[in-house]
Structures are given as C-alpha cells and as structure tokens.
Amino acid sequence: MESTIDKKSQKMSRLPVPPSKKRPLSDENQEQSSRVKVELGKRLKVSHADEPPKFRVAASIATSKPRVTPAVALPKPQVIGRQSLQVLQSKNRGNTTASAKPKATAPAPAQSATSGAGKKRAAWDLKGQVNDMKDKVTNYKGKVQSLSGENARLQTTKQQLQRQVELLSTENSAISQQLCSVESKLLSEEKKLEGAKKEVLQLTELCQTLQSELAAGKRVVVELSSCNESMTQELKAKEGRLLCLEGENSRLKTLVTEQSESINDLQCRVAEKDSQLYTLETERRRLHNAVQELKGNIRVFCRVRPTLPSEKTSSAGHISFPPNDEKAIVLSKVEEVGRLSSFKSHVGREKGQSVKYDFNFDCIFPPTTSQAAIFEEIALLVQSALDGFPVCIFAYGQTGSGKTYTMEGPDNVSVDTMGMIPRAIRQIFSSADELKSKGWQYKFTASFLEIYNETLRDLLVSRPDKKVEYDIRKVNSSSNEFYVTNLRYVEVSSVEEVHELLQAAKTNRSVAKTALNDRSSRSHSVFQLRIEGENSVRDVRTSSVLSLIDLAGSERLDRSLSTGDRLKETQSINTSLSALGLVITSLCNKDSHIPYRNSKLTYLLQNSLGGNSKVLMFVNISPLEENFTESVNSLRFASKVNECVIGTARANRK
Ligand SMILES: Nc1ncnc2c1ncn2[C@@H]1O[C@H](COP(=O)(O)OP(=O)(O)OP(=O)(O)O)[C@@H](O)[C@H]1O
Secondary structure (H helix, E strand, C coil): CCCHHHHHHHCCCCCCCCCCCCHHHHHHHHHHHHHHHHHHHHHHHHHHHCCCHHHHHHHHHHHHHHCCHHHHHCCHHHHHHHHHHHHHHHHHHHHHHHHHHHHCCCHHHHHHCCCCCCHHHHHHHHHHHHHHHHHHHHHHHHHHHCCCHHHHHHHHHHHHHHHHHHHHHHHHHHHHHHHHHHHHHHHHHHHHHHHHHCCCHHHHHHHHHHHHHHHHHHHHHHHHHHHHHEEEEEEEHHHHHHHHHHHHHHHHHHHHHHHHHHHHHHHHHHHHHHHHHHHHCCCCHHHHHCCCCCCEEEEEEEEECCHHHCCCCCCCCCCCCCCCCEEEEEEEEEEEHHCCCCCCCCEEECCCCCCEEECCEEECCCCCHHHHHHHHHHHHHHHHHHHCCCEEEEEEEEECCCCHHHHCCCCCCCCCCCHHHHHHHHHHHHHHHHHHHCCCEEEEEEEEEEEEEEEEEEECCCCCCCCCCEEEEEEECCCCCCEECCCCCCEEEEEEHHHHHHHHHHHCCCEEECCCCCEEEEEEEEEEEEEEEEECCCCCCEEEEEEEEEEECCCHHCCCCCCCCHHHHHCCCCCCCCHHHHHHHHHHHHCCCHHHHHHHHHHHHHHHCCCCHHHHEEEEEEECCHHHHHHHHHHHHHHHHHHHHCCCCCCCCC
C-alpha cells in the first residue's frame, strides 16, 4: 500500500520530496508535513510575490487543465501550486490511512513487547501493558490533534489556493479573450499581409515593366543623344552658313536699297511712259477710227465659195476677178437680152449677146481665200468693238453660198477653218488680256438667238418653252439700248466658254431641208457679245455690242421650189431681208424716219446699224453658173449697201 502511494506520489507530485525514500509513516509524518508546508509556503510566496505576470498566466493555464497537460510541460512554479496540493491531500490521506491503520501496518506485537522505555513487558504484566497502551493512545491523540491542526491549516491553504485558482482563471479568461483578439488581429494582419504580398507582386511586375521601359527609354536617349550630336554639328554648320548669309544679306540689303531707288526712278519713268502710252493709245483709237471712217462705216466684202467636190460638173467660169483690181468682180453670161433687161445697173453688154456684170466692193475674196486671210481684213473692225464702237458683221447671200461657213466654219471645224465668229471672240479676249496691263477690265455677256418666221427663239436653250415670249424692248425709256425679254444672257470670261455656247446654238439651230441645200438655214441667227470696259486708272468706261449675224438664204421664191411651210419661211426671210435693205437705204439717204420696226431683225439691230455703228456685210456668192441670177441679185443688194455712208462712228465712252 505504501509503495502504491509512493508510486502515485512519484508520478503526480513534483515536490522536492524524493519519492524513492521510504520512510516509516509513524514519527516522520509530522516532520514531513511541516517540511511540505514550509516548502509550499515558500513556493506560494515565490509564486505570489516574485513570480512575473507571465508565470502566473502559465500557472493559471496549468491549473485549468491539470489532467490534460503533461506535468513536465508546465513551468515549475505553477505545477507546484496545484500538484503540491494534491500531494498534500494524498499525503494527508496516506497519513490518515497510515494513522488509521497503524496496527495493520506496524509490527504491533513487537512494539507491544517493548515498553515505552524500550523494555519488553512480560506477558503477565498486563497492567503495564495497559499503561503502555494508554500512553500510546495519549501519544496518538496528541498526534491526531496536531494533524487536525495541520489539516485545518492545509484547508485554509487550499481555500487560498482555490481563490488563487479562481483569480488565475479570471486572468486566464481575460488572457484568452486577449488571445482571441490577438488571434483575430493576427488574422486581419495576415490578410493585410496577403494583400501586401499581392501588392508587392503587382509592384514587382510594375517594377519589371518600368525597368523594361526604362531600358527602352535609355536606348531612345542614346539614339537621341547621337541624333542631338549630329544635329548640333549640323546647327554649327548652319550657324556658320547663317553668318555667311548674314553677310550676304547685308550686302543684298544695300543692293536692294540701291535697286529700290532705281525702281522708284523707273516707276516714275514708267508712269511717264504710261501717260505717253495712254496718249498714244487714244491717238491710235482716233486714227483707227479715222481709217475706219475713210473705209466707210458700212463696208461690203464679197466672198465666192469654192466649188464643192459634189459640184465638180459645174464650172465657175462665169465669175472672174480682174487682175489689176482687187476690189472688182465680174459676172458674165451669154444671155438673151430680154432675160436680163430688168437689171439696170452694173450691166455691160458685149455685142448684144455676152453680158457682163461688174461689181466693186471693199474687198473681193476669190474661192481660194482662207478664213484667216478674210479675218485679217475684219480684225481692225472687231478691235473697234473693244474700243467701244457698236460693230455689226453679217453674212448675206443665197442658200448654200457659204454664209454659215464664213461666219462659223464648217461642221468639222478646225483651227484653220474657224469662221469669223470664233476668230473675233479669240481676238477680243486676247486684246482684252493685253489691255489689262493698261488698266482695262472687261466684262463680256453673250446671247445667241434666231429669228425664224419673224419669231424670236433663244438658241442657248435646248428645249424652249413655247409659252415664253421673246420681245425686243428698250432697256429704259431714255436709253437707245435694246434687250430681248426672257433671253439668256450668259457672262463669259474665256474663249472656251463662248465656244461651248456656239456649239450649243449650232445644235439648237433650226435647220430645214429645201430643194437647194440639204442643210439650208431658214432663219437669221444673231450672236451678240456685249462688251463693257472700265479703266479704273483713267476713270473711263466703254460699252458696245459686237453683233455677228448669219442671215437666212436670200433666194427667190421661184427657185427654191418652196411650198406650204417652206413657202411661208421663204416669204418671211425675203420680207426681213427687204426690210434690212430698206433700213440701209434710208440710212444712206439720211431719211428722217428709218423703218427699223418693219422686221424683227432690223428692230433688234437698230443700234448696230445706225449712225454710231460700224457695219460689215459679207456677200457670199455661189460659184455655180446655175445660181448666176441669184448671185447677181445678191451682188446688186450688196452694191446698194456699199454705196451707203452712214454718219460718223463715235465710241460709246463715258
Ligand atoms: N470657203 C469655203 N470653202 C470650202 N467649203 C465651203 C466654203 N464656203 C462654203 N462651203 C461649203 O459649202 C456648203 C454650203 O455652205 P453654207 O452652209 O455655209 O452655206 P449657207 O449660205 O450658210 O447656206 P444656208 O443659207 O442654207 O445656211 C457647205 O458644205 C460648206 O462647207
């Protein structure tokens, strides 16, 4: 039993009492318990007074879990507190047991055989034995009393220790709470640490990116540095060049100053020359006009067209051009006297059979004459239009005599075969360009109309509205200028633009078939170019109209074999041509009344035919003998015009 307790004591207690020592329980218990008390007291003092807070915490933990936590793992002081109590309790129990069963364990017979003085009583000495026994009882009672006191003290110590345990438990729970909060803090810190780690990772990546960028940047810097170096060198070279240039510049400045003075001087001289030039230009215009006047304000050019390939059978032998007279044309034919008796002028007879008709005009153009050669003769007249004179050029003659060819050119027109209208336009624009340097600015407005059966039609409109009426009206009551209502007036600024208009008009022109000419033009076509000039330097303005007219065929009724609509056309044409002849005759006779209103043509052209204007008439002649009579008729009409002297032309100047 004792060994079992000792073993338990060895296992459970860590008191400084060596468990291997087996001592008899009897007398030594008191001494042992007192040693235990002293030791326990010391330990408790140490644990209460000297123990640092962390040991107390550990002690509380150990006391709260005594059976789970191995004794060896706990710190010494705390184990002492709890286990010493157990040991004491077990000791007490052991002691109690030992004291309670002394007779069972102690060799009672041996003790009883000896007396209190160590002498053995004789068996018969019962009284002595009883006394011994009484002494022993007394002795035991004293021991019991001392043990009871000891027990009471231990109980007190136990209570103190329990209180200590409670305190330590409270501390423990507080520390547990602290531990929990520390743990939660630790968790949050760990989370933060995780976040920080991620951040560190990102920053590491960013750092790597930045490092690669930095490396690229460094390369760029290196490149730029080399570039900078080369540019610096270039700059130095340029600075050197700049220095040279500055020297050159100052030299040039001096030169410029000299030149400026020279220019000023020259400008003065140019102004002087300009003034002289203007005077000369005015003089040129005056002289030019004088020449035109001398030539006559109405001039007539006669043109005989060549025989066409399709007409080879017919000969042009009846027309001759006297070699010594460039202005004469002779038509001769052997005819019966009676047939030609109606001609009262320009008629010559040779022995009553061969009849000659001599005509004189300002110019005679034989069939071989080129368009360019003819234009040379009218170029000065066209120039007059730019100088501010109204100019009217028209082609008169029977159908197929070459009027359209003369005025516009053939269908497949070329630079060589261009007619008078395109050539006049070309000259007008080129002269206007030249005059720009003399301060002249020109504005050109073109219109193109036809008069068919005494009805006006706009040739610049492809699909004319029949309801639209074209009336010839004065610009205003005090003006002598006329315009046509609803007519398209197109401002043009180049030859090409005018050519486009001419082409459009050609397409739109009324063309009808007659017996005499496959493409007979049965209407008068009137192209007009209004020219407005302004010299801002001299404050002079001019305005004029250049009229270029392709008249309808002048053949007689009986020759055209016209019937129905064609007859009406022919009558209308002849009426207007007669009216034209009458107007010219009246102008020639200086009649007080000029019958402009007798036809649309003369009414429209009254400003271009009057005293202030310059008129040129082409009389076109067919080379065919079969057209002899018509040719003579045309030449007679032209001769009458040629005889006219219409006033003195004056430029429209303001
Ligand atoms: N000088 C010329 N050189 C070459 N061919 C010409 C000449 N004059 C006229 N012709 C040709 O003669 C033909 C008739 O000429 P054109 O059409 O000009 O006559 P027209 O008098 O205008 O007739 P219409 O009164 O019918 O308009 C055309 O084929 C034209 O090309």
